[in-house]
Amino acid sequence: xxxxxxxxxxxxxxxxxxxxxxxxxxxxxxxxxxxxxxxxxxxxxxxxxxxxxxxxxxxxxxxxxxxxxxxxxxxxxxxxxxxxxxxxxxxxxxxxxxxxxxxxxxxxxxxxx
Amino acid sequence: xxxxxxxxxxxxxxxxxxxxxxxxxxxxxxxxxxxxxxxxxxxxxxxxxxxxxxxxxxxxxxxxxxxxxxxxxxxxxxxxxxxxxxxxxxxxxxxxxxxxxxxxxxxxxxxxx
DNA sequence: TTAAAATACATAAGTCTTTTATGTATAATA
DNA sequence: TATTATACATAAAAGACTTATGTATTTTAA
Numbered sequence: 001x002x003x004x005x006x007x008x009x010x011x012x013x014x015x016x017x018x019x020x021x022x023x024x025x026x027x028x029x030x031x032x033x034x035x036x037x038x039x040x041x042x043x044x045x046x047x048x049x050x051x052x053x054x055x056x057x058x059x060x061x062x063x064x065x066x067x068x069x070x071x072x073x074x075x076x077x078x079x080x081x082x083x084x085x086x087x088x089x090x091x092x093x094x095x096x097x098x099x100x101x102x103x104x105x106x107x108x109x110x111x112x113x
Numbered sequence: 114x115x116x117x118x119x120x121x122x123x124x125x126x127x128x129x130x131x132x133x134x135x136x137x138x139x140x141x142x143x144x145x146x147x148x149x150x151x152x153x154x155x156x157x158x159x160x161x162x163x164x165x166x167x168x169x170x171x172x173x174x175x176x177x178x179x180x181x182x183x184x185x186x187x188x189x190x191x192x193x194x195x196x197x198x199x200x201x202x203x204x205x206x207x208x209x210x211x212x213x214x215x216x217x218x219x220x221x222x223x224x225x226x
Numbered sequence: 227t228t229a230a231a232a233t234a235c236a237t238a239a240g241t242c243t244t245t246t247a248t249g250t251a252t253a254a255t256a
Numbered sequence: 257t258a259t260t261a262t263a264c265a266t267a268a269a270a271g272a273c274t275t276a277t278g279t280a281t282t283t284t285a286a
Contacts (some may be wrong), residue, residue: 003149003207003210003214004123004207006123006124006126007123007124007207007208007211008121008123008189009123010119010120010122011119011120011215014219015218015219018218018219018220023131024221036220038217039217039218042214043218078165092118092219094117095120095209095215095219095221096216096219096224098114098116098120099212099215099216099221100181101152101156102124102208102212103209103212104151105131105148105151105152105156106127106128106131106205106208106209107131107135107152108205108212110191110223111209111213
């Protein structure tokens with residue numbers, strides 16, 4: 001099962017920032033694979049969504065990039081800037097708060113976890 | 114504080130279906146007010162978003178409508194159809210599942226609730 | 227050994243949902 | 257009696273993502 005795409009909307013930036021906050025540096029393809037793994041294939045980030053998002057984060061000064069060559073193929077690593085780090089915390093806690101509100105609003109019982 | 118608008122995206126239909134599932138019949142303006150109340154003003158549904166959504170639910174056969182006159186002013190009540198009822202359950206549980214996945218992915222600790 | 231799949235980047239047209247703006251009208255309140 | 261609240265509606269613009277396409281290298285399987 002894969003979540004309907006509307007649900008993912010608006011959370012992509014938060015996911016990317018959080019992964020970068022936990023991993024120091026990651027490249028685009030790696031991010032798509034990590035999310036796929038961690039969510040047991042339930043969330044699959046498409047490249048068409050990811051790359052523009054990464055470029056926007058860079059344009060906003062939230063990440064910096066370093067190219068690295070693996071053989072002849074280039075890999076573009078992304079790292080959080082200090083601003084990016086605080087933005088990551090901010091976005092994650094906003095999402096956490098939002099999800100609490102949604103659970104209350106929709107009367108969703110907490111999972112035994 | 115109001116959540117950044119991207120977060121709300123994709124959840125509006127679910128919110129509307131769930132409120133209708135719990136209340137038998139509601140009208141548009143009432144839905145906006147109820148959500149505002151229940152979320153302590155943190156989620157404010159705009160009319161520009163709500164009415165097209167309600168019309169779409171009707172077009173999809175998930176709700177039926179009855180007009181009611183309060184004085185000279187019309188109120189349009191929405192009621193879930195049988196299809197709408199099962200759709201409501203489906204959407205709410207999908208969202209619950211999605212939020213669990215997100216909490217795991219973003220390492221968000223459960224709130225003491 | 228070579229065709230297919232995986233890795234790795236990128237962009238652009240189209241779609242969908244929501245925002246923002248606007249419009250109409252009645253009822254209640256200050 | 258002017259303002260705010262109630263109550264509907266639509267339409268242009270914005271924004272985020274999907275879908276499609278393109279390029280190229282490396283690995284795997286037939």
